[in-house]
Amino acid sequence: MSKDKSAKIPTPQAVRGTQDMLGDFADRFAHVVDAFERVRRLYGYKRIEVPVIEPTAVFARSLGETTDVVSKEMYSFEDRGGESITLRPEFTAGIARAYITNGWQQFAPLKVATHGPLFRYERPQKGRYRQFHQLDAEVLGSDSPLADAELLVFADQLLKELGISEGVTLTLNTLGDAASRDAWRAALVDHFEAHRSDLSEDSLARLDKNPLRILDSKDPNDRPIADSAPDIDAYLTGEAQNFFGAVTSGLDAAGVAWERNARLVRGLDYYRHTAFEFVTDRLGAQGTVLGGGRYDGLIEALGGPPTAAVGWAAGIERLAMLLDEPKADLLNVIMAVEDDLAIPAAQNIIAAFRLNGLSADMVATGSARKRYDKATKINAHVLMSLRWVDDQPVIRTQSATQNDVLMQAQKILDGLGYHNA
RNA sequence: GCGAUCAUAGCUCAGUUGGUUAGAGCGCCGGUUUGUGGUACCGGAGGUCGCGGGUUCGAGCCCCGUUGGUCGCCCCA
Structure with missing residues (x-):
């Protein structure tokens, strides 16, 4: 298949200063x-x-x-x-x-x-x-x-x-x-006017437009003048x-x-x-x-x-x-469907999990042999595998610790008539 | 609005004073092995080197412009 590169559709960029967030x-x-x-x-x-x-x-x-x-x-x-x-x-x-x-x-x-x-x-x-x-x-x-x-x-x-x-x-x-503020502002303007020649260019502009802002100037030359300016306290x-x-x-x-x-x-x-x-x-x-x-x-x-x-x-x-640690939602159950014949059973089980409030997802794409490996890389409370042996789904569940999620999942499986291998 | 700096595979990056067909790791896809809490090995796909000009016999590398990222100034409701 040959690609006509001149016909390639250009991808629009994200607008500057916007973010796409994932993970x-x-x-x-x-x-x-x-x-x-x-x-x-x-x-x-x-x-x-x-x-x-x-x-x-x-x-x-x-x-x-x-x-x-x-x-x-x-x-x-x-x-x-x-x-x-x-x-x-x-x-x-x-x-x-x-x-x-x-x-x-x-x-x-x-x-x-x-x-x-x-x-x-x-x-x-x-x-x-x-x-x-x-x-x-x-x-x-x-x-x-x-x-x-x-x-x-x-x-x-x-x-x-x-x-x-x-x-x-x-x-x-x-x-x-309002009265305190006006009096303080006037005193500040007097103070800065008196030091006009020592102020930075930015602060001179502020003196006209927004004199209070000189107080938090980052310019090191402005700092002594800003620091010696009167506080509002005397004008309150x-x-x-x-x-x-x-x-x-x-x-x-x-x-x-x-x-x-x-x-x-x-x-x-x-x-x-x-x-x-x-x-x-x-x-x-x-x-x-x-x-x-x-x-x-x-x-x-x-x-x-x-x-x-x-x-x-x-x-x-x-x-x-x-924030120190990412606060990801940990999935309750991840299922590795290791044979396409087991997919209907997996769909049946995963629907039951979700209806009963357990978050669940499955891995059922790619090389059948590698699905389990993929599933192990997804962080979840319970790892479940489905294989297909003698026209039957063979289910194994495991969990790092005996936890509530595993017990709940087990109960749901029992209710559906599935049994652990 | 001003300044600095960066842009190479999906991701993180390497790429010599400019010199054959642009590389690695991870990820992805497939195969073999293993056979159950992240195996090992083999193979494969994937790149207009951000974009547009220029210099040169020759540019990922040098120059100009442009777009975007990052950091700072300004502003800060």
């Missing part, structure tokens, strides 16, 4: 989501689903129309009706929109959780993809520091249950209320101080370790009070595993009623990378 990593991913779903129920967070696509205005308005994020880093397109649509780059804005448009105020305070894909047009690197996935938890319609503390305890328990709290630190700061109103104190004492009461990071900031104006990140040095340049804070100004910015809210999100891929 080990897919198992880790699923394990993270399973743990999240389990813990979220323990804290009484309702599962919600929100659309992957939203009108562009949902994100443009919440993030500020002119920021780099909106102008360069969103997947936006016009649909056939001429409306500007954006693939969600985060959960919070879409959930806030849903809160307003569905009248969820009636349920306030509302505790919700979700997870799924997000899209950002960024240059891919370790722990950063164009389609990525997050876990998300929010409390809408609560201005109580109890909500902040609960969300943090929830996050901490999730990381502990995933076994990755070692080497991950909760860093915490307060941005105060009494109310803001009390709020932060209530959050930290809630953490202490629940036994959650935390560190103050007075340099931890958020660029957007709608953030108030609590800001936090669980950080690690095990993920290269992408140090944040889980982050969030209080965004009391957001729902109003989207045209809703003034509504206090707080939440966090965590990258599933990043959490999956930190």
